Amino acid sequence: MTARILPCGARALTVELSDRISEEINAAVIALADDLAGRPIPGVEETVPTYRSLMVLYDPAIVRGKALGAALLERLRGLKADAAGHRRFRVPVVYGGAAGEDLDALAAMKEMAPDELIALHSSAEYRVYMIGFAPGFAYLGGLPERLHTPRLPAPRQRIEAGAVGIGGQQASISSVAGPSGWRFIGQTPVRLFDPVRPQPFLLAAGDRIQFRPVGAEEARDIAAYIASGGTGMEEVAA
Structure with a gap:
């Protein structure tokens, strides 16, 4: 090197x-x-x-x-690097809905049923390559090749925090609301960035995550748990 x-x-x-x-x-x-x-x-x-x-x-x-x-x-010189990553988490996601407005169109583009796309997306393990663009925004590698998709020609002016997206060869989790040209297929109740927490950012470069599909009712329960001080993410033993 x-x-x-x-x-x-x-x-x-x-x-x-x-x-x-x-x-x-x-x-x-x-x-x-x-x-x-x-x-x-x-x-x-x-x-x-x-x-x-x-x-x-x-x-x-x-x-x-x-x-x-x-x-x-x-x-x-002599520095030892661990490509396996640091921590592993499961992140709950409600696929589709208002925040996942691109799910059906993306599934049609890929000639897949929406459930097939969800299964493929949630089967992969993603690596957090870096945190950037916005506070706590996670750039994720490991998106299955079949789901690689160019960004939208024109960005939307507001995407809600927690939206789970696809842009090119990358996946992402939006940490704060804002504009984006990525394609979004779901939303997590997990708050990647919260300035009042002792650790404002939940994820760090080198972490690995896997998405876990959940229903709207479970997502509401997780959101309530997060409001009481939890993270909503399940850490998995390496």
Whole structure:
């Protein structure tokens, strides 16, 4: 693996590990972020993992960019990455309905019955490659190839929080309401982002999830449980 150090203004560097996307590269990005969290370099203030790179924000009054870049490359040598991921969760989803308005059209496009599409979508295990775009928004790899679908030609102006979407080769869970050009097939009562929780983000890069189809009544029960302080997600032993 040949990494590059790229300056990002006066207070950040990007460690670019590759020009391609893979679980192994993403695992190395996360491993470097975890290593910096466990063994901090003085002056490093924050790290932001992406598909194939890690942004490192720092205080130039404490560490200079050139020295930090050299230290980051040194950290990469011998770093062990776990492509299997960190935690595993089952995420409840009500497929179809107002939030899943693209389900029937997408099933017709793929020449599948809606129930067949739901079964295929919920059978896969997805990897959280990165959190971005909006607070807590999860970009998910692992979407079955048959479900790969281009985004809509024009984005909708409002998609509700918890909407479960498909965009290109990726799946997603919307963390907050907002515009989106993805195609949405369901909604989870799980709140990926809640600023009043001790841990505002439920998912992190490297986690794995599987969707679990539920009915509207069970979803309401889960939503009530979440309102009382639960997460609504079931963690699965690795």
